[in-house]
Amino acid sequence: MATKLILNVLFLLFFAVIEASSPGKYARVVRSSIVSNTTYDFVIIGGGIGGLTVADRLTEDPNVTVLVIEYGPFDKGEDSVLIPGAYNPFPYLKQDLFSVPQPGLTNEPEFIPVGSVVGGGSTVNAMFFIRCTSEDYDSVASFGNPGWGSSDLLPYFKKSENFTAPDPTFAKERNITFEPSFHGTLGPVHASYSPFDYPGGQNFWDASLSLGIPELEDPDSGESNGLFWLLRALNPDTETRSYARIAHYDRVIATRPNYHLMPETAAGKLLFEGKKAVGVQYINRTSGVVTNVTATKEVILAAGAVHSPQILILSGVGPKKTLDQFNISLVHDLPGVGTNFQDHLDYAITYNFSANLFPNADDMVDNATYIAEQRVVYDTTRRGPFTLILTTGNDFVTLPLRNATSDWESVLASAQSINPASILPNGTDPTVLAGYIVQRENLLARFAGYKTPIGSISWNTGSTTTLYMIKPLSRGSVTIGSTDPLTNPVVDFGAVKDPTDLDLMLALFLKNREIMQQPSMQVLGPTEVVPGANVTSDEALKAAFRATIVPTNGHACCTLPMVPLALGGVVNDVLQVHGLESLSIVDNSIWPIILSGAPSATVYAEAEKAADIIKKRYGLTSG
Numbered sequence: 001m002a003t004k005l006i007l008n009v010l011f012l013l014f015f016a017v018i019e020a021s022s023p024g025k026y027a028r029v030v031r032s033s034i035v036s037n038t039t040y041d042f043v044i045i046g047g048g049i050g051g052l053t054v055a056d057r058l059t060e061d062p063n064v065t066v067l068v069i070e071y072g073p074f075d076k077g078e079d080s081v082l083i084p085g086a087y088n089p090f091p092y093l094k095q096d097l098f099s100v101p102q103p104g105l106t107n108e109p110e111f112i113p114v115g116s117v118v119g120g121g122s123t124v125n126a127m128f129f130i131r132c133t134s135e136d137y138d139s140v141a142s143f144g145n146p147g148w149g150s151s152d153l154l155p156y157f158k159k160s161e162n163f164t165a166p167d168p169t170f171a172k173e174r175n176i177t178f179e180p181s182f183h184g185t186l187g188p189v190h191a192s193y194s195p196f197d198y199p200g201g202q203n204f205w206d207a208s209l210s211l212g213i214p215e216l217e218d219p220d221s222g223e224s225n226g227l228f229w230l231l232r233a234l235n236p237d238t239e240t241r242s243y244a245r246i247a248h249y250d251r252v253i254a255t256r257p258n259y260h261l262m263p264e265t266a267a268g269k270l271l272f273e274g275k276k277a278v279g280v281q282y283i284n285r286t287s288g289v290v291t292n293v294t295a296t297k298e299v300i301l302a303a304g305a306v307h308s309p310q311i312l313i314l315s316g317v318g319p320k321k322t323l324d325q326f327n328i329s330l331v332h333d334l335p336g337v338g339t340n341f342q343d344h345l346d347y348a349i350t351y352n353f354s355a356n357l358f359p360n361a362d363d364m365v366d367n368a369t370y371i372a373e374q375r376v377v378y379d380t381t382r383r384g385p386f387t388l389i390l391t392t393g394n395d396f397v398t399l400p401l402r403n404a405t406s407d408w409e410s411v412l413a414s415a416q417s418i419n420p421a422s423i424l425p426n427g428t429d430p431t432v433l434a435g436y437i438v439q440r441e442n443l444l445a446r447f448a449g450y451k452t453p454i455g456s457i458s459w460n461t462g463s464t465t466t467l468y469m470i471k472p473l474s475r476g477s478v479t480i481g482s483t484d485p486l487t488n489p490v491v492d493f494g495a496v497k498d499p500t501d502l503d504l505m506l507a508l509f510l511k512n513r514e515i516m517q518q519p520s521m522q523v524l525g526p527t528e529v530v531p532g533a534n535v536t537s538d539e540a541l542k543a544a545f546r547a548t549i550v551p552t553n554g555h556a557c558c559t560l561p562m563v564p565l566a567l568g569g570v571v572n573d574v575l576q577v578h579g580l581e582s583l584s585i586v587d588n589s590i591w592p593i594i595l596s597g598a599p600s601a602t603v604y605a606e607a608e609k610a611a612d613i614i615k616k617r618y619g620l621t622s623g
């Protein structure tokens with residue numbers, strides 16, 4: 001009876017919440033005044049993929065109360081967010097976030113794209129929805145994390161996903177293949193193929209085939225090398241973005257009075273009692289007012305790979321040297337925090353075509369008549385190029401080093417001759433160096449095999465082919481430059497500190513030149529503009545790469561790695577921070593080595609698994 005009474009009182013309180021926060025569509029959006037009067041079991045920092053997925057799953061238990069603190073606002077359902085062909089991430093990216101100058105590139109600071117909005121990266125990303133080679137996950141397991149191998153994660157990939165098969169006629173025409181047993185159909189995040197391709201897609205497909213690159217049945221099978229069609233986080237009924245805000249907030253919120261979200265609020269630091277996390281100090285971004293909130297069970301840090309380490313350091317958890325330098329009182333000396341930063345490198349090759357096909361991806365950028373005409377098609381039939389993320393293509397070639405270049409052995413030999421310590425900053429903690437040495441051994445062994453890709457090649461059918469270099473050996477870092485939590489962290493991509501990364505890019509580049517030489521591409525009359533057909537020596541090509549490589553694809557990761565303490569680790573295999581209590585990390589920071597593919601599908605699966613781990617830890621129930 002007493003319990004029931006408490007529950008009723010809780011319910012009344014929550015209805016008061018709805019009243020107080022002028023609900024509209026988002027009834028559980030709360031203000032500080034409500035937060036101050038509520039007791040939370042879990043406080044989650046960051047309402048991105050990791051944060052919202054865990055918040056959704058934990059609040060399936062009606063006895064659990066959760067608060068998500070999110071730096072950004074809700075999106076307003078703009079076309080730029082929802083409609084793939086109207087894609088524009090910029091309004092919801094953190095606008096002023098730049099790295100330190102990158103001497104390996106042009107020695108300029110580089111923009112760091114980070115979603116700053118409810119849904120995080122999933123609200124602004126290019127909707128690539130893909131898993132990675134089974135060797136990626138099996139390697140994570142081999143670093144002391146038994147539950148994180150590919151077969152352990154498969155059930156969580158399936159749980160997270162609602163896969164819709166393409167129309168069979170269209171699939172046959174466009175060579176879309178998939179293996180249903182690898183997919184889920186009951187999960188919250190839609191996965192489907194754009195029902196449109198430009199005619200040039202066929203030329204790229206045929207050129208790749210004529211070079212002997214095999215068609216891949218399903219890149220989500222654990223086998224990711226070959227030629228395939230890209231799956232997207234796309235709702236197949238409306239042909240609009242499927243993202244964490246809809247999948248893990250809007251979908252459930254009407255029945256979850258126990259799920260609170262406070263937007264436009266920055267988490268400043270974690271509050272500790274000894275080694276136990278007990279709450280969060282947050283800042284209203286409008287008023288600057290600073291408030292504390294208590295978490296009776298756990299604080300879950302999910303602010304992404306750039307901001308999670310910043311928040312830890314500001315809280316007194318990180319390399320002691322840094323904490324001392326800023327006079328931050330030490331809670332726990334953890335040398336790995338903010339080390340091991342990685343991202344994918346993009347290189348754009350541009351062409352002039354004398355006989356390209358109409359329409360192609362460029363028409364959606366520069367032909368106003370076509371754009372207007374196709375918008376009507378989309379609005380009336382949900383078909384056409386507006387179902388495809390602007391400027392991207394559907395066809396992908398993903399290759400291991402050995403298939404990208406016959407020179408693979410010399411690339412490996414020169415990588416092996418590099419002293420790992422020379423790639424990390426002087427004075428790097430020995431445990432962090434030990435971890436990096438283990439990573440290099442793992443990667444170089446995989447580079448000698450056929451399963452782990454080094455990159456992807458995709459022609460968008462217009463003027464651009466993008467090379468995605470996905471297995472860098474270089475490492476960067478995240479630290480603080482100020483104790484003010486609203487000041488951006490100091491981020492170093494460490495781009496191409498290891499020159500092997502340029503060898504890997506070169507291998508992809510030369511393979512792409514071979515693709516372009518095939519008859520089915522030559523009929524389109526391509527002339528390479530950037531870097532230019534006359535740029536041919538390895539050294540000149542590498543110089544060209546340094547001039548225009550973008551050191552990020554928005555896939556920042558790995559700054560709080562899940563490896564043992566002796567290897568510079570920050571979290572253990574159940575996502576708890578080493579040496580601390582009541583603190584978990586659930587975001588893209590935890591991977592030791594950057595994943596081969598775009599990370600969103602894996603972060604959803606990680607967070608599904610994290611929710612199960614945390615529920616088990618506290619004996620919570622599922623919905």
Ligand SMILES: Cc1cc2nc3c(=O)[nH]c(=O)nc-3n(C[C@H](O)[C@H](O)[C@H](O)COP(=O)(O)OP(=O)(O)OC[C@H]3O[C@@H](n4cnc5c(N)ncnc54)[C@H](O)[C@@H]3O)c2cc1C
Binds near residue numbers: 113302308587589
């Ligand atoms: C432009 C762009 C394109 C991308 N394209 C793709 C793609 O096509 N496919 C793909 O798979 N991946 C893509 N990604 C990457 C993918 O979206 C991210 O890797 C993924 O969202 C990471 O999830 P996360 O939970 O780690 O962090 P996020 O989803 O980034 O969530 C972190 C959240 O924490 C919030 N936050 C940060 N600091 C604070 C603070 N102090 N207080 C409160 N909240 C805070 C942020 O505002 C954000 O909402 C792209 C990313 C970008 C930026």
Ligand SMILES: *[C@@H]1O[C@H](CO)[C@@H](O)[C@H](O)[C@H]1NC(C)=O
Binds near residue numbers: 033262263
């Ligand atoms: C932040 O402060 C502004 C201005 O005082 C207020 O309108 C807003 O509701 C506050 N936000 C939260 C989440 O409390």
Ligand SMILES: *[C@@H]1O[C@H](CO)[C@@H](O)[C@H](O)[C@H]1NC(C)=O
Binds near residue numbers: 037
């Ligand atoms: C919390 O609730 C009490 C009682 O309803 C109210 O008096 C108080 O003003 C509230 N606190 C805040 C910060 O709104």
Ligand SMILES: *[C@@H]1O[C@H](CO)[C@@H](O)[C@H](O)[C@H]1NC(C)=O
Binds near residue numbers: 003
């Ligand atoms: C909620 O908690 C009460 C009291 O501890 C318990 O009796 C009840 O079974 C719980 N409900 C669920 C769904 O776990």
Ligand SMILES: *[C@@H]1O[C@H](CO)[C@@H](O)[C@H](O)[C@H]1NC(C)=O
Binds near residue numbers: 235236
């Ligand atoms: C999965 O997606 C399909 C297509 O949108 C939809 O009809 C179905 O209801 C979805 N399933 C679930 C469990 O949401």
Ligand SMILES: *[C@@H]1O[C@H](CO)[C@@H](O)[C@H](O)[C@H]1NC(C)=O
Binds near residue numbers: 201
């Ligand atoms: C599909 O693949 C076949 C060969 O398997 C090829 O001939 C055809 O051109 C491809 N079609 C497209 C649209 O890529």
Ligand SMILES: *[C@@H]1O[C@H](CO)[C@@H](O)[C@H](O)[C@H]1NC(C)=O
Binds near residue numbers: 402
């Ligand atoms: C790579 O090369 C091997 C050996 O020739 C071949 O079996 C495999 O199909 C190739 N894979 C790709 C993706 O090119």
Ligand SMILES: *[C@@H]1O[C@H](CO)[C@@H](O)[C@H](O)[C@H]1NC(C)=O
Binds near residue numbers: 271281290291
């Ligand atoms: C918040 O917690 C910190 C650390 O315990 C404390 O110093 C501060 O006074 C608290 N602030 C408020 C407003 O309670």
Ligand SMILES: *[C@@H]1O[C@H](CO)[C@@H](O)[C@H](O)[C@H]1NC(C)=O
Binds near residue numbers: 325326327
């Ligand atoms: C740290 O404290 C010392 C001694 O009080 C002071 O000299 C120094 O300026 C402080 N450093 C910072 C970054 O605040």
Ligand SMILES: *[C@@H]1O[C@H](CO)[C@@H](O)[C@H](O)[C@H]1NC(C)=O
Binds near residue numbers: 358
């Ligand atoms: C632009 O699009 C229109 C409408 O589809 C088409 O008729 C026209 O040829 C296109 N113009 C160019 C330069 O391709």
Ligand SMILES: *[C@@H]1O[C@H](CO)[C@@H](O)[C@H](O)[C@H]1NC(C)=O
Binds near residue numbers: 426
């Ligand atoms: C790091 O150490 C090496 C070898 O001792 C030295 O050559 C180099 O200048 C140092 N770099 C920095 C940035 O101090």
Ligand SMILES: *[C@@H]1O[C@H](CO)[C@@H](O)[C@H](O)[C@H]1NC(C)=O
Binds near residue numbers: 352527528529
């Ligand atoms: C590409 O086309 C543009 C516009 O027609 C022209 O100015 C440029 O010289 C061409 N570049 C090459 C390398 O053919």
Ligand SMILES: *[C@@H]1O[C@H](CO)[C@@H](O)[C@H](O)[C@H]1NC(C)=O
Binds near residue numbers: 535
């Ligand atoms: C390639 O040609 C362009 C345009 O003619 C010229 O600017 C550039 O210097 C040439 N590069 C090389 C490596 O010859």
